[in-house]
Amino acid sequence: MKLCQRWITLVLSVSMVWLCSLMIAMQYGFTKQKSNVFSVPRSLNFTNVLRYSSNLSDIVKVNTTNTSRVELVKRDGLPKESTIYLVPRKRPKYVPHVPVLNRNKYEALFRDHPSSNKRPEVLSQSDKLQLHYDSSEPRDMLERFHQLINRYELYPFNDTDVIDPLMTYMGKDALSRTREKHGGTQVKLFLNFENGGSAIMKPWRVPRNYETLPDHYYFADIERHTAEIAAFHLDRILDFRRVPPVTGRIFNLSSELRGRADKDLRKRFFYSPAKNLCFMTDCSQYCGISREPVCGKPDMVEGSVGAFLPTQFKAMKKHWVHPFKRSYSKRERVDRWEDDPHYCKRVVMRQEIFKKGRRLLDIIDLAIFDFFTGNMDRHSYHTFHFFGNFSTLIHLDQGRAFGRYQTDELSCLVPLIQCCVVRKSTYERLLILQKEEYKLGDVMRESMSTDIIAPVLYEPHYAALDRRLGIVLQEINRCIAHAKSPGEVLKPEPRYSDFHQDFIPDPTTEPEGSNSL
Helix, strand or coil: HHHHHHHHHHHHHHHHHHHHHHHHHHHCCCCCCCCCCCCCCCCCHHHHHHHHHHHHHHCCCCCCCCCCCCHHHHHHHCCCCCCCCCCCCCCCCCCCCCCCCCCCHHHHHHHHCCCCCCCCCCCHHHEEEECCCCCCCCCCCCHHHHHHEEECCCCCCCCCCCCHHHHHHHHHHEEEEEEECCCCCCCCCCEEEECCEEEEEEEEECCCCCCCCCCCCCHHCCCCCCHHHHHHHHHCCCCCCCCCCEEEEEEEEEHHCCCCCHHHCCEEEEEEEEEEEEEEECCCCCCHHCCCCCECCCCEEEEEEEEECCCCHHHHHEEEEEECCCCCCCCCCCCCCHHCHHHEEEEHHHHHHHHCHHHHHHHHHHHHHHHHHCCCCCCEEEEEHHHHHCCCCCCCCCCCCCCCCCCCCHHHHHHHHHHCCEEHHHHHHHHHHHHHCCCCCHHHHHHHHHCCCCCCCHHHHHHHHHHHHHHHHHHHHHHHHHHHHHCCECCCCCHHHHHHCCCCCCCCCCCCCCCCC
């Protein structure tokens, strides 16, 4: 009886092995190659063999009839980078930072060229957020910034009376409380200032010259505090004024963050084996890098500080799915807009919200902005609910921008390429920034030179901005060349008076006199 059971077990085991082998063969295909093709070259050590085996599927696709593995290695090389964030890897020779001796180009740009993206000279009550405070005068710098927000912009063109002092305020004012921002994919903290106002902090994670690895998905990429700072400066230079102010700051983890932390955050601080003070936070999705602690040296760390938008009812933000949203699945990698070159005109431009008003032109501006920064993580955008469908977009969350400087992500530019429309004012601004006396890369370098943690970006990023500017202008000129007239491509600024508002606030929840938009 026992012998019979053993035979049955053996037969079942062999059958299972055979079935597994068959399934693997069906999935990956039957490959018949000469034995020398799959022999490991003698020049490879054991570590390289493991790394080399990861490329086996690619090697199978190549016709290796007369090509040995050694020749394949000489031709294609081995992987040069680890797929782990913190593993030391080979990088190009470090490019030193170019010192900023003056801000001549930056000052000349704003002096010689007034805003072409103008708002009405006189704003009606319906163009403002109608914020209410306890006192007649704003109590802090954040409230002064909030009172500048209107239907067309977050702050006026070249504002130095509020925005510049606000940057200093966020970079130096004492903190009264720090707490963890729950959810999301990366480490973020809420900050409260002693003199009033709140902000969001993103800490230092990688060196300036770190470049996003090719094998990393955009939704799992690391967030860089420097990207938030640089995105704000770029937005201001492009004359969009849709990114809330962001500045750099050097934090003392002991006295500022842990010393002002609430009960939950305080429990997350610890000392590393190197005697550096560190902390961790929760993460809800794509948590690879978030499981790595943020550590000071020994307790000092850089970070970005972004201004909070107002939280009153009148300032509620509306969340919209981006019409050119990417897939966030590792299996289904292609969306309709990636396969259909006419997706914009067949689908997007037929939607009511994009037929009239400013929304489509705002989406094109956002695409140009994301192409400059290389931000592929643009799954949504926001507007102010109070302004209905004729509201400027709010460009939030730029942490995954400025990740690559050697390559350009042309997929970010698809809305412009397919729709072939753009604001005339945006086109004119780009032409100005192409001139040597207002060169975009130089203006960006000078603009960020006054930041507390300057230099903000690694030097090759400035050359990448100039290169991408040429690509954007090339695409716009291509659209103009194929159009019947330049007016089909270059659109004037939409006027609110020409827009038939389809959103009317509930008069029962709005103060008298503010329900007429």
